[in-house]
Amino acid sequence: xxxxxxxxxxxxxxxxxxxxxxxxxxxxxxxxxxxxxxxxxxxxxxxxxxxxxxxxxxxxxxxxxxxxxxxxxxxxxxxxxxxxxxxxxxxxxxxxxxxxxxxxxxxxxxxxxxxxxxxxxxxxxxxxxxxxxxxxxxxxxxxxxxxxxxxxxxxxxxxxxxxxxxxxxxxxxxxxxxxxxxxxxxxxxxxxxxxxxxxxxxxxxxxxxxxxxxxxxxxxxxxxxxxxxxxxxxxxxxxxxxxxxxxxxxxxx
Numbered sequence: 001x002x003x004x005x006x007x008x009x010x011x012x013x014x015x016x017x018x019x020x021x022x023x024x025x026x027x028x029x030x031x032x033x034x035x036x037x038x039x040x041x042x043x044x045x046x047x048x049x050x051x052x053x054x055x056x057x058x059x060x061x062x063x064x065x066x067x068x069x070x071x072x073x074x075x076x077x078x079x080x081x082x083x084x085x086x087x088x089x090x091x092x093x094x095x096x097x098x099x100x101x102x103x104x105x106x107x108x109x110x111x112x113x114x115x116x117x118x119x120x121x122x123x124x125x126x127x128x129x130x131x132x133x134x135x136x137x138x139x140x141x142x143x144x145x146x147x148x149x150x151x152x153x154x155x156x157x158x159x160x161x162x163x164x165x166x167x168x169x170x171x172x173x174x175x176x177x178x179x180x181x182x183x184x185x186x187x188x189x190x191x192x193x194x195x196x197x198x199x200x201x202x203x204x205x206x207x208x209x210x211x212x213x214x215x216x217x218x219x220x221x222x223x224x225x226x227x228x229x230x231x232x233x234x235x236x237x238x239x240x241x242x243x244x245x246x247x248x249x250x251x252x253x
Contacts, residue, residue, distance in 0.1 A: 001102050002084040003031045004074035004215075006067065007092050009038045011045055013251070014092040018056065024096040030082070031056045034074040037064035066221030067199070075215040084209060091200045094121075095249040104246050105203055115208040115238040116229065118197030119246035120188060128188040129250055130198030131242045136230050192242040194234070199226045201248050208238070 003021055007014045018031055033050075035043030035058065043060040050056035059077060061070065071089050078084050086105055098104075108117060121130040137145070204215065216225045217232070233240050 001025065001027060001029045001086050001088065001105075002078045002082070003029065003088045003090060004071055004078070005031060005033045005090055005092050006036055006070045006074070007033050007038065007043065007046065008036045008064070009040055009042055010092065011042045014042075014046060015049065017090070017092045017094050017096075018050070020094075020096040022053075022055070024099055025102050026099075027102050029055060029102075030078075030084075032074045032077055033058050034070045035060040036066075036070040037061045065219065068216035068219040068221070068225055071216060072214045072219060079209065079213075085206045087204045087209060087215070089199075089202050089204065089215060090248070091250065091252070093251045094201055095251060097249060098247055101246065101248075104243075108241075108243055108246070109205055112241060112243075113207065113239065114205055114241045115233055116197065116240040117203040117205070117246070118195075118240070118242045119201055119203070119248050120242075120244040121198050121200050121248055121250050123250050123252060128186075129200065130188075131186060131192055131195040132198050132226060133196040134186060134192060135194070136196060136227055136234075189244055191244070194230065194240060195242050196226050196230050197240065197242060200250050200252070202226075202229075203246075211236070 005014060005017055005021075014033065018033065021029070021031055033046055033056065035046065037060075043058060047058040047060070050058065057077070059073060061073060064070070075087060075089075078087055086109075105117065108114065118130050120128060122128055216229065218228070220228070230240055232238075
């Protein structure tokens, strides 16, 4: 079992995540922390902090190009330096509390033979965050969303003051959520197949690893990696599933 933890500046948050993995997930594990060009010395600090732990490796990037690229660098390292049966991609603000987390993954894979598995992701108030949607957007919905984002970017070029930018984007984002947020009624206690998972934590099986050079392709900077992943897996008859018997805590709302 291999974990990729993407780090950016927040040392205490990353240490809490990594330590929760080490405490909860007993067995043959390795953790790769990818410092996504923090450039504040926190990557070097983590390297020193875990220097005596042979299960933890630190990769420090000189340039940040976003979520997908950082995770792909960790994925490439794992593929080139070992044989991972499962790779667990996770945000650094996750907390692992489930003692049989790895056992459940193995049991599910024996039955499901999944490519990608999503756990129940709960924030600290117990609000569920995955799956994001029960189905991907249609081609028309995607084009409408692209046009919407293009309009925002075009108009934003003419906004000079930071306060006005912030105010404008907060209003636009609120409007976006009202227009585009999925209206699916999700029962988070149910099993789901072929859904858009939350990218804060996803488990990639050997089946996926053996057939993909990258974890996320294409490498978008931020957002919508999960939707693209669903579309790509559908193309190759891959299997992406959500199973609530597996859970993590996400310290982010």
